[in-house]
Amino acid sequence: xxxxxxxxxxxxxxxxxxxxxxxxxxxxxxxxxxxxxxxxxxxxxxxxxxxxxxxxxxxxxxxxxxxxxxxxxxxxxxxxxxxxxxxxxxxxxxxxxxxxxxxxxxxxxxxxxxxxxxxxxxxxxxxxxxxxxxxxxxxxxxxxxxxxxxx
Numbered sequence: 457x458x459x460x461x462x463x464x465x466x467x468x469x470x471x472x473x474x475x476x477x478x479x480x481x482x483x484x485x486x487x488x489x490x491x492x493x494x495x496x497x498x499x500x501x502x503x504x505x506x507x508x509x510x511x512x513x514x515x516x517x518x519x520x521x522x523x524x525x526x527x528x529x530x531x532x533x534x535x536x537x538x539x540x541x542x543x544x545x546x547x548x549x550x551x552x553x554x555x556x557x558x559x560x561x562x563x564x565x566x567x568x569x570x571x572x573x574x575x576x577x578x579x580x581x582x583x584x585x586x587x588x589x590x591x592x593x594x595x596x597x598x599x600x601x602x603x604x605x606x607x
Contacts, residue, residue, distance in 0.1 A: 457535050463537070477578070484538070488546065489590075489592075489595060490597060491511070491512050491513075491597075492509060492510070492511060492589075492590055492597045492598070493510045494507050494508060494509055494588070494599060494602075495508045495510075497506070500522075500523050502526070502606075503523035503605065503606040503607075504605065505586065505603055505605060506518050506520045507519045507586070507588050507599075507603060509546060511540070511544060511597075514540065514542075515577065516539060516540050516541065516544060516546065516590060517537045517538040517539045517541070517546040518536070519535075519536050519537075519546060519547075519548030519586070519588045520534070520535050520536075520548075521534050521550060521603075521605045522535075522573070523605065525605070526590075529573070530573050530575045531575075531607075532575060532576060532607050533575045534548055534549075534550050534559070534560045534573070534574045534586075535560050535570060535572065535573050535574065536548045536560040536561060536570070536571045537546075537562065537568070537569070537570040538567040538570075539566075539567060539568050540567055541566065543592055544592050544597075545562040545564070545590070545591045546561070546562045546588075546589075546591075547559070547562070547588070547589040547596070548561075548586065548587065548588050548589070549586070549587050550586050550605065551584060552583070552584050552585065557576065557584055558574045558575075558576075561591065563591050563592075578607035579607060581606055581607065582606065583604055583605075584604070584607065585600075585601055586602075586604070586605045587600050587601070587602075587603075588601065
């Protein structure tokens with residue numbers, strides 16, 4: 457084998473080893489994000505809702521928008537509840553185009569955990585979008601624009 461042939465063979469072998477190392481290094485055990493499904497329960501004549509969240513078919517928690525006061529629960533209020541210690545938190549937000557009105561998140565709390573009500577008076581009968589998510593770090597699995605709620 458000539459000197460030139462040896463160099464090419466060495467280069468090809470080194471390249472093959474480096475490709476194998478880079479492919480092996482990238483192979484992690486990260487779990488895929490769960491498939492998010494829901495069931496909703498509307499009340500107060502369709503102004504308020506509890507959205508029950510399921511991760512891969514397993515109950516994860518809920519997001520609750522309460523338009524009007526009921527008993528000790530305030531009106532114009534949002535809360536989230538995480539029921540499962542699976543590493544995913546529960547997040548909900550109420551918004552209108554260009555404005556975040558309310559948000560509640562269980563991220564960073566051990567489950568089970570329910571956030572305090574996020575409250576403040578809003579103009580009566582205003583329409584908002586309720587978005588619900590499962591969150592883990594910067595990762596989100598969400599249902600955007602599925603729910604229209606009223607103050």
